Amino acid sequence: MMRQYELVERVQAYNPNVDEQLLNKAYVYAMQKHGSQKRASGDPYFNHPLEVAAILTDLRLDDASIAVGLLHDTIEDTDATRSEIDQMFGSEIGAIVDGLTKIERLNLVSREEAQAENLRKLLLAISQDVRVLLVKLADRLHNMRTLQYMPPEKRTRIAQETMDIYAPLAGRMGMQDMRNELEDISFKILQPEHYKAITSRLAEMQSEYSETISSISTELTERLAATGISARVKARLKSPFSIFTKIERKQIALEQLSDMIGFRVIVGSVEECYRTVGVVHTKWKVVPGRFKDYISVPKHNDYQSIHTTIVGPGRQRAELQIRTEEMDRIAEFGIAAHALYKDGASADLTRIEHESHAYGSLRSTIEHLTAGNSTEDFLEYTRLELFQDQVFCFTPRGRLIALPRGATPIDFAYALHTDIGDTCVGAKINGSILPLVTHLRSGDEVEIIRDQNHMPPLNWLGIAATGKARAAIRRAVRQAAAQRAYALGEHVLNMMLDREGVSLDDSESAALAEALGMPGKREMLIAVGEGKIGSEPLGTELATIKGLHKRRRKLDLPVADTAAGWFALRSSDLFRFRVPGGQKAGPRAKTALAQLDFHMPVAISGEGVVPGDRLVGILQPDAPLTIYPIHSDALIDMHDSDVAWVDVRWNLSGREGLYPAVIAMESVNKPGSLAQISSAIAACDANINNLVMRMISPDFHHMIFEIEVRDLAQLTDVLATLKRSPGLSAVQRASTREAGMISTLEWDGNVDRRHNDDQR
Known part of the structure; x- marks a missing residue:
């Protein structure tokens, strides 16, 4: 065991002005507090803080850091308190010991949420005083050197934790020799044969x-x-x-x-x-x-x-x-x-940041990390930003941008500014327009091409390599989805209000939101648009607030004329329908209305309907009730026909499923275009059932896809993502005529290329 005077001599070797009294007092205090405690090896526990202090002297640290090395386990493992440490050694040393104590209680290989929170605490402590990191690394290094005395399971856990967190942090701080030793000891335990x-x-x-x-x-x-x-x-x-x-x-x-x-x-x-x-x-x-x-x-x-x-x-x-x-x-x-630690001076963060780009960069990164909104973003951002090797690229004006290996122009754009990343549509690399998936290399000059109307698609998450870019993409996608859901929810509510001939003031809107368990009107409308609040509970609460119960009970009563009431069809529990009693109908339509009952068969038009669509049923004699989305071009031809128009509503009653929808678009004829479209659809969690495509010119294809989606919100997300994808135009839901083409191999007399799940 190293003696008091030996420790002082080690510090005097690089700092002649060493505070001997401080070190002697810390030595005696720690030895007394740890007393007869033993380590797993059987050695006196005090050997550990003494060896930590010795490692810190090898790093030529200041007197306060050496004292902290001796004291770092006293609050955690003995009856010492923070106030006692402050009183005997000063608040500066007390704060560092307290910070290390909190870190000692962390288990960085626990559940993901706990891991994120624990790592956040560690980084915050480091950002307050870099000596927290230096003492913690010295503590971890000595623990790794004596890891052979621990049980195998715990040995593996600690080695993995060291490889994932502490070795990269040592590397980030430029302490390469310490990083190499931490990695080699961990490697020996985790991969003994290699x-x-x-x-x-x-x-x-x-x-x-x-x-x-x-x-x-x-x-x-x-x-x-x-x-x-x-x-x-x-x-x-x-x-x-x-x-x-x-x-x-x-x-x-x-x-x-x-x-x-x-x-x-x-x-x-x-x-x-x-x-x-x-x-x-x-x-x-x-x-x-x-x-x-x-x-x-x-x-x-x-x-x-x-x-x-x-x-x-x-x-x-x-x-x-x-x-x-x-x-x-x-x-x-x-x-x-850095010279800061040669003279035994206290930690001056401003000076450290000036002298050490590494620490200044780490603190700046930590500010971004700890401002994250979600566990997923924080963990990913941390691992990508802190623990990656780098490439160096330049803007056209010569600004240097450091990025992790595997970074793309998307990462470069977000490194410049979030708005630049959100509006990025292309990039010139060394003067040539290249795909956004291109991996950047050191020395590349990158110019970002922007479109102010563009928003990042979800499939960029598979391209971006930096945590900042991925977090910004997720945030933009969430915001766009929320805005679409809000618009859809507002449309649904306005339809109900128009049908009942009423309106809502601000206080009634707030009351409606509260009744549905939402904090405000915007959150309520987003939930309606996302399908989290169905039309039935929305209508019920709206009726309560506006006093519409009597009218609703009258509408819901069975009546002799089946064309005047609401019914759930036994042939399909997906829909409810009503024909207004005063509707004008031709003779054939009246015959059909007389036949309308619970057993009426239901058919769906070729372009498909999905939950959230506003529906119209067309009823003809001796034919099933055919359901169309309100936008269907087939309804135009029936406007003056002798058919009955039935008001059809969804009646899902909480059931979930996938519904077919057909979309059409024009695509630039180039290698990889089909893969790009497929990736965009898959990124929205939709499934492709079938597709038909034909060449309409040497440079363009017309393509029709049959996909499966959960609801209108997901379909809208698919269409929005495709519209933002480069090389695509005229993206929309297919017309009735186009939807019919998905089931034939011929199109205007020309044989088309047809793909389905069996052929892919």
Whole structure:
């Protein structure tokens, strides 16, 4: 066990002005509080906070951080209190210990909602003081180093949690050495066979290529010295987990991986970094496409270096990282390398943000994350924004935009501004118009093409790679769906009011909404439009508020003339119908009306009807009651015909199902157009039953789809999504004539291409 004076000496090695009294007091207090507590290994519990403090001294942190390392478990595991810590060590140290205590109680691999809330708390604590993260990482690192003493099940859970959360956070803060160790220990537990195979191969390589490594190091040092560059060359092998991820990403065997040897070349200045590149490229052959300049464009975690891969002696590939001493220090310790922690100063967030782009970026990201409206958005945004490698693209004016790998122009547009993303309809990449699904690469210049009338379709969720873009798309889709539902609900309510010849003032609207369990009129109308509130309860509550009970009872009474009352047809429980008693009808229609009874067969017109459609029934002698949607063009031809028009309403009574509907559109004739339409329909959760298409010109197809939907709201969503899809026009519900074409192979004498579920 490390003694008090040894801990003080470790801090004095980098901070001569160490507060010995603070560290001694924290040492004694923590040792007394933990007393006889034991860890799973059987060692005294106090060993753990002492080792955490030692790790923090390796990071060269300030006195307060070292004291927190000693005290971080006292509130959680002993009878110590926050007020006691504040009184003895100050409120600054007390706040950090308290923040760590709350984090200790988190279980980041629990149910998804709990995981989101726990991660939110962790990030908020980090945004208040970065030392919360640094102490927590040191705590997790020591726990991982002693994880072999834990039960197997708990060992696996902690390793997965470390791989998912803490290792990426260390990487985000530029603490690459700590990230590598956390990942390698987790990898050993989660994938023991892969770990054993890779470490065995690394041991063989270290023995096999020891002469090559020594030769390259010596020759490189001598050649640089000959040109006046004093350099320090360090050879290393890549970490097991980084090798594993590369194998997985490239889908190759371990034996095929040829660049597992790396060299760090440390020089005195930025100018010497670029001169070193010239020396290296003159001496050895360069592997094309492996040169990266992170000095001119640093990574998001402040990492700076020049990477290049050469073919050295024995045709062995080796990666060189060329950097200055300051860059090497930041690459190793990340945010902990900043001068703030050398003098024992207190945490100044403004100063940290100025010195560390990584922490400033993290705090900005956390502000967006914690403002999320849903668990789904928060978790996805966090994983995508915090834990992704990046590419760097430019606007036409030279603004640099950092995006995760796999990002598309959609992500680029939303990174600029939400309004730009919402109105994006296309993109020029390096001057050429390319599809929005194109993956961006570092160095691309991206220009967004906009249309102010455009709104993002739901299928963009499968294209976007950033959490910000996906959250914005979901929000826009929800808003558009809510607006459509509101309009539909308003239409339904207005139809009822018109039929009864009444109106609602603001107080009556509020009362109606309250009676239906809604907070306000808008929410009520949206619920009506979405089908959450049926027409029956809406009509009942409306009748109560407007005093329409007597009229409704009179309408509902059975009467001798069946054409004057409401009936539910036994042949189909989907509809209710009524023929107004005073309707004018020809002789044949009167005969049909006389035959109207509970057993009347029902037929549906070819274009289909879906719940939410306003319906009309056409009754002719010796024919079933045929139900049409109110927009059907077939009704135009019947306007002056000798038929009876029946007022038909839906009578679903809570039953759910899928209903056929036919839609038509014109599509640009290009590869992938059918797949685009299918994806858009599938994104709205609708199913395609059949389709007919024909070429109307060399550049365009006319297409008719028979789809299945739940209701009018979903059908409206499908039509709206298709209308926003590039390359489509004239999107609408099919006419009666077009709907009839879905069941034939011939169209105007021409053989059409016909697809159905059996042929796909």
